[in-house]
Amino acid sequence: xxxxxxxxxxxxxxxxxxxxxxxxxxxxxxxxxxxxxxxxxxxxxxxxxxxxxxxxxxxxxxxxxxxxxxxxxxxxxxxxxxxxxxxxxxxxxxxxxxxxxxxxxxxxxxxxxxxxxxxxxxxxxxxxxxxxxxxxxxxxxxxxxxxxxxxxxxxxxxxxxxxxxxxxxxxxxxxxxxxxxxxxxxxxxxxxxxxxxxxxxxxxxxxxxxxxxxxxxxxxxxxxxxxxxxxxxxxxxxxxxxxxxxxxxxxxxxxxxxxxxxxxxxxxxxxxxxxxxxxxxxxxxxxxxxxxxxxxxxxxxxxxxxxxxxxxxxxxxxxxxxxxxxxxxxxxxxxxxxxxxxxxxxxxxxxxxxxxxxxxxxxxxxxxxxxxxxxxxxxxxxxxxxxxxxxxxxxxxxxxxx
Ligand code: NDP
Numbered sequence: 001x002x003x004x005x006x007x008x009x010x011x012x013x014x015x016x017x018x019x020x021x022x023x024x025x026x027x028x029x030x031x032x033x034x035x036x037x038x039x040x041x042x043x044x045x046x047x048x049x050x051x052x053x054x055x056x057x058x059x060x061x062x063x064x065x066x067x068x069x070x071x072x073x074x075x076x077x078x079x080x081x082x083x084x085x086x087x088x089x090x091x092x093x094x095x096x097x098x099x100x101x102x103x104x105x106x107x108x109x110x111x112x113x114x115x116x117x118x119x120x121x122x123x124x125x126x127x128x129x130x131x132x133x134x135x136x137x138x139x140x141x142x143x144x145x146x147x148x149x150x151x152x153x154x155x156x157x158x159x160x161x162x163x164x165x166x167x168x169x170x171x172x173x174x175x176x177x178x179x180x181x182x183x184x185x186x187x188x189x190x191x192x193x194x195x196x197x198x199x200x201x202x203x204x205x206x207x208x209x210x211x212x213x214x215x216x217x218x219x220x221x222x223x224x225x226x227x228x229x230x231x232x233x234x235x236x237x238x239x240x241x242x243x244x245x246x247x248x249x250x251x252x253x254x255x256x257x258x259x260x261x262x263x264x265x266x267x268x269x270x271x272x273x274x275x276x277x278x279x280x281x282x283x284x285x286x287x288x289x290x291x292x293x294x295x296x297x298x299x300x301x302x303x304x305x306x307x308x309x310x311x312x313x314x315x316x317x318x319x320x321x322x323x324x325x326x327x328x329x330x331x332x333x334x335x336x337x338x339x340x341x342x343x344x345x346x347x348x349x350x351x352x353x354x355x356x357x358x359x360x361x362x363x364x365x366x367x368x369x370x371x372x373x374x375x376x377x378x379x380x381x382x383x384x385x386x387x388x389x390x391x392x393x394x395x396x397x398x399x400x401x402x
Contacts, residue, residue, distance in 0.1 A: 005081035012349025103138035137355030141232035156313035179344035194229035
C-alpha cells in the first residue's frame, strides 16, 4: 500500500492503515517533503509499534512515480496529496499496474473549477488495464455518496431531494485558519455557489444563499449554513435515478466570513500571479504560507463536527414520502487523542482507509473508474461504525426549506 501525501489527512490515513496493519501489509508513506513522512512514521511507531516506510516523490512526475510504485511492488495507491496531482497519479498507476483511490477530484491549478470529466475520461483505460480507480473516498465527497447509496438500497425506493449539510462547530481559538489545505479551502468557498434542480445547474454568487439549520446534537445547536458548490453533487445528480434536486451546505462563523471578505477585498484570495522582486507568485499561495498549518490546529481545536445527508423520497416501508437525516458526529479532541489530528482531517482520512479496505477485501475491486455511490454501500457502512465514524439515522419532519 502506498499513501501519497503527508499533510493533515495523509497523517490520519497512515495512522488508520497502521491500526489495521495485519490487513494492509507493507505501508509506504511518500510525499514531496520527506521529513513530514518521517515525523508521521515516528509517531506511528511510538503509538502503535508499527513500522511504516517513507520516501520522497514528486507526484507530478509520472515516470518517477511509476518507477517508485514498481520498485516497492505496490498494489494500491491512496492519493492523499492535492487535487492538482490526481491525473498524474492516475497515469502513474496505469503505467505501473496499480489500483487508485483519492479523496478530491481533479482541479487545474490555473482554474479554480473542479469537474469529474477529467477523471471520468480514464474509464476505458482503467477498465482495459483491469484496474480499479475509486474517486472521492473522503467524507464529502465519500461518506456522503455512500449515505445516499445506502438510503437508496435500504430506505427509499426513490430519492427526490438530497441536502448535504456539513457543520464544523469546532473552535481553535485563532483569529483565522482553515481546517484543511488553505488554498484548496479558500478556492472552494470563494467560487460561485451551484446546485442542481430538475436537470439544470443553477449558479449563485459565492455564499449568496444561506439559512439556519438545527443540528441533531445539542452541542452544535442551530447554525447558519451556506450553499456551496461541492463535487459529489455532480456524480450523485448523474447516478441517483429520479433525483429532482441536490444541494450542498456548510456552516461558517461570522468571524470566518468577515476575515474572508477582507482578504477577498484586498486581493489576497486571487490566483493570478503578481511579480514581487522578480518572482511571480499568486496572492493565494502567499496567503497559504502565512496562515496556520491545518495540521497545527489539532491540539487547539475543541468541539464537534456533524456531516450528513438530509434525504427526502418514497419510503420502501410505507410507500409514502419521508425525510431522513443520515449523519455522523465527530469530536475534535477525541480525534486528536487517537491520531494527533483534528476532526476535519480525521473525517476525510478514515474513509480513505475504509475505501482501501474495500479494495483489499475485493468488495470494491471492479475495473474502471467509480464514484462511491456506484459501489455496494454495506461493507463501507459497517466499517464506518468499526473504524471511528459511527452513523445515525434520524427521522425528520420535512425537507430543508429556505
Ligand atoms: P495538506 O496540504 O495538508 O497536505 C497535502 C500533502 O500533499 C502535503 O504533504 C504535500 O507535501 C503533498 N504534496 C503536494 N504536492 C505534492 C507533489 N507534487 N508530490 C508529492 N506530494 C505532494 O492537505 P490536506 O491533508 O488537508 O488534504 C489532502 C487532500 O485531502 C486534498 O486533496 C484535499 O482536498 C482532500 N480533502 C478531502 C476531504 C473530503 O472529505 N473528501 C476533506 C478534506 C480534505 P508538502 O508536505 O511538501 O507540502
